[in-house]
Amino acid sequence: MVGRSHSTGPETGSQIISKQQQQQIATGGTTRIKNLNRFTNFVKTGMEGYILSTAKFTCSPVEQPQIILDARIGGVEGVMWSNPSTYYTCNVTKPKKETKLKGLKSFIAYSLTCSTTGIQVSRRYKQFDWLHLQLTNKYLIIPIPPLPEKQVSGRYEEDLIEHRRSILQLWVNKICRHPVLSQSEVWKHFMSCTDETKWKKGKRLAERDEYVGGNFFSSVNAPNVVLDVANVGTAVERFARLSRSLDESCRKIYDQVVETQKRMAGPYKANWQKMAAAFDSLGQSLDIGGNANNSSVQNAIKTSAHVLHKIGEQHEEYGHKHLEQLLDFLFVAKGTFAAIPDVVNIHKSAFAKIRENERYQNEGKLSAEDAENIRQKVDVCSYSMLAEINHQQSERDLDFATMFGSFFSQQAAFYHNIGNQLTHLASLYKPK
């Protein structure tokens, strides 16, 4: 059985800063780090450069996410990322062991196939990890779902590998369904590049992307409609509270499913099998009766012992297969919720500039033009936040519907299957 420890607590959002990232900051790129000093973070993420228009760009952004206002919905709820012209899916399949350095190093490579292009690439966990970092750095306002946790020991165990593949598939689904992430250059490169040289070149390109962090907002096309500050504040605050609460609730369900899984493989299975043993003992007792041909009742009792034992095993299997699937779902869902506070903090750091603006203007330290410029920049940030809030809301409903719908279906099938086996047993005792 796969220990659950590797997926109990996704720690997204608090990335540890790497050498590469430090270089990225030094060379003008940005990175996102958790920092108690919000101001420092504000500078480091590139939010300051963006808001104060000090960032310099050498080229136009390749990606230009569009935000629209859905008039039918209206208000902050109607702020949406414009949907891409086509959606696609990407299958994560056939994890297989590969080696390099003449067999000295081995790793698991997963196969990714895009539904529209049909291109198939082979990617290892380390590459997913790199991609995750790029996405987190670039799309400050988008909570990036967590990758399965890296497990060092026993990482070639078959069900651990399958379990990781399943989480990676859910992760990829989330990216593909996102109107911004699904159009991301770095993701497209990851999903379609089959040539080693081109791959490395693309990597360097992504790492030198100018539109990462705060500068991402410079690539966003937001409506030229002034936002109501109070409405935005309320909507973002509610989103933050909701996300914290959902994170906690999902964790409760997660813990309860882990508990149920343990019970299924432990006492529940044992209870059925102890009953099986008791029937088995009764069947053996009847052998003393010395009937050459076992009576139908005697045969029914022996069959009962067998079936009860099997039902016990099915409890364990159910726990491993189906509850595991729900856990994977929940892992991704709550990991995404857990990434939201960082996203909200990014917005808050920008949003705080609105008040600062007013103060500076009152003190005569800021020209009306500069103030308007800053307000427009913060509005783009708010538009992005609102668009993301609304995307997360529809994702959340879809996620819950998918995971609980499939969970209850599987659970229903499990109980009906037991019911059918018991109905069969009951029929064996009916007078012929």
Next chain:
Amino acid sequence: MVGRSHSTGPETGSQIISKQQQQQIATGGTTRIKNLNRFTNFVKTGMEGYILSTAKFTCSPVEQPQIILDARIGGVEGVMWSNPSTYYTCNVTKPKKETKLKGLKSFIAYSLTCSTTGIQVSRRYKQFDWLHLQLTNKYLIIPIPPLPEKQVSGRYEEDLIEHRRSILQLWVNKICRHPVLSQSEVWKHFMSCTDETKWKKGKRLAERDEYVGGNFFSSVNAPNVVLDVANVGTAVERFARLSRSLDESCRKIYDQVVETQKRMAGPYKANWQKMAAAFDSLGQSLDIGGNANNSSVQNAIKTSAHVLHKIGEQHEEYGHKHLEQLLDFLFVAKGTFAAIPDVVNIHKSAFAKIRENERYQNEGKLSAEDAENIRQKVDVCSYSMLAEINHQQSERDLDFATMFGSFFSQQAAFYHNIGNQLTHLASLYKPK
């Protein structure tokens, strides 16, 4: 909940000798007591009086059980109690509280209704207990099923009363199905006497019955075919071993069902309800989202919490209702098995006379005529034992088929019902 302690260990067979019984012995009646000294027991049960033809009777027996040889079956397996011309059933219903001595004493009276006569009588536990003693004393060769145990504290609790009624019904069923017991005068009197004066008269008559204990065999009409001593010995020995083993196996199932019952009302129920609480918490989290009209997913989650909670309760209910019923069945079944060793000992004490006979004849202490008389008497005892063995075998198959058939049916219904509720839940998450 009804504590199971009152029916975990039926202690049939080892009756404590009462003053009334001692008088019975003194006045020529016999009684059956467990005694380490088999010889003393042999005398006291009236077996000696019967085998040595020293018992004196003042009248012919009213009951004359007939033993037949079923030629289609042949051998010791073909020895059968002749079936009565008609079978009947008797319903034990409506336990109700009654008082006597102007309300100073209260007791529970059960209503008994015979299917053929339609006569309804009211009987209390004390009277069942008296009847049980009469049957045990009279029919030494027949294992009398156990009555529910007498419980002093809380004996008016509703489910305890219903539980006792249920065991009394099973007990009465056993009597009604038995070719000898169902024709018993004392039982017929018990089941049909509605007049208080006649009831007391009939009681005295039963207590003075001359054909009790060993003398019962004087009333039996057995075939006039000499039995093969070796065959009888093997059959009886096998029956004794089988009964001991079945007693033990049924006890195992019984204990396991008690264990399951506890789990159902404890950790199983709790597990469902903890999951319900987790869903409830998720539903409440979603309220923060502030949708005026709850989304369909949100409603589905709230309904899930409710249904999961209910399924938890159903686990406890199932344990109380249906597992309790199986326990009652098992109580009667294993209580009957537990009564068998005493029955076998009665036969053994008579059977031992065969060898004694040979020795005495060889020593010239016994005339050929007397020896033949003793052999005939022992044969009647053996015929009765074999008839009873065969009756117990068919009863056993019927009991197992009935109790396990109904157990698995109910269990199947329970699991299907859960399956249906879960299927309904799954449907709530389907996209509209």
